[in-house]
């Protein structure tokens with residue numbers, strides 16, 4: 001069920017009409033639904049709880065999808081852990097009330113200082129992505145007198161059939177260690193004095209709408225677990241990464257969490273492995289939209305432009321991956337439409353949020369760019385010295401500002417001119 005719906009001719013977030021939010025907070029604005037965030041995490045927790053292989057599982061929300069403190073805090077309160085990819089994200093999730101013992105640390109380039117910070121915090125596990133990273137972690141752990149729990153992120157070499165920029169589990173990817181070399185690296189890990197082999201990890205890509213590649217990946221990973229067990233290298237947890245997709249079009253189908261997880265859990269029954277998941281997009285993507293206003297309409301030769309006050313710096317996905325977001329009028333006018341390229345004010349031809357969209361709109365109208373909760377604000381920038389948007393969370397009939405709009409002065413506060 002969507003928590004964004006048209007009622008009496010106006011688009012609502014839960015019980016709040018979006019024009020009221022535009023009035024109070026201005027545009028562009030990211031608008032999230034608390035009920036939607038809660039429901040999406042709940043769906044994971046219920047499926048896991050209802051399966052013998054899912055009990056005791058850890059859902060580590062991939063903070064990079066949307067790292068606003070309010071969202072992190074909401075998930076932490078529901079018992080979630082976090083998948084982080086930097087020391088900055090570690091500080092963020094701790095500031096949001098995360099339990100460090102539920103944090104996994106992924107990423108190919110962990111700096112020594114980041115490793116130390118995570119060791120001192122006592123995180124659950126480091127997901128190791130290369131041999132030199134393992135050596136560095138062993139060394140740093142030795143310096144701080146600690147033992148680092150690790151998983152190796154193994155590339156099962158399955159094709160998730162998603163966009164190449166978000167496909168990560170292939171041989172050619174910069175992520176993870178090659179399947180063929182994983183056994184040798186596990187032997188090395190088991191021999192290192194400050195390393196504790198805890199688990200195994202894989203993450204094959206993002207925005208997967210077909211559960212089949214997950215099953216294929218799991219089969220390959222389990223074959224490796226069996227080899228490790230035979231060698232006396234015990235594995236306690238199995239981290240299946242994130243990657244479950246969402247629908248970006250209202251009429252699109254999306255797999256349920258159960259249809260994704262149940263076949264995986266079935267294969268794990270009786271193995272005694274703790275399951276760890278790292279969903280990002282699926283928990284937040286459809287819980288947020290980007291509210292924007294039409295500045296100008298610019299009819300042209302064979303092309304019409306709708307120039308809006310949001311841009312690629314606010315939501316980069318269309319420019320970066322040619323990603324689709326539904327764009328809907330907040331107060332639909334009905335009547336005849338015209339095809340518009342919906343573009344922002346940024347000086348780049350790639351600055352569009354949607355192309356050839358049939359709309360009946362006038363200057364001043366509000367538009368909602370849907371499914372913008374994941375990799376929206378998190379990937380935003382200040383390009384063209386554009387202050388980043390305000391973020392608000394709707395909870396029933398209340399609206400909470402969860403990040404104020406930036407001011408221009410803040411954008412250059414850290415800069416300095418040369419002495420005279």
Ligand SMILES: *Cc1c(COP(=O)(O)O)cnc(C)c1O
Nearest residue numbers: 062106206242243278279280281
């Ligand atoms: C990005 C990422 C995720 C989350 O991916 P989604 O597609 O948003 O679910 C999980 N794990 C790792 C290691 C990632 O890099």
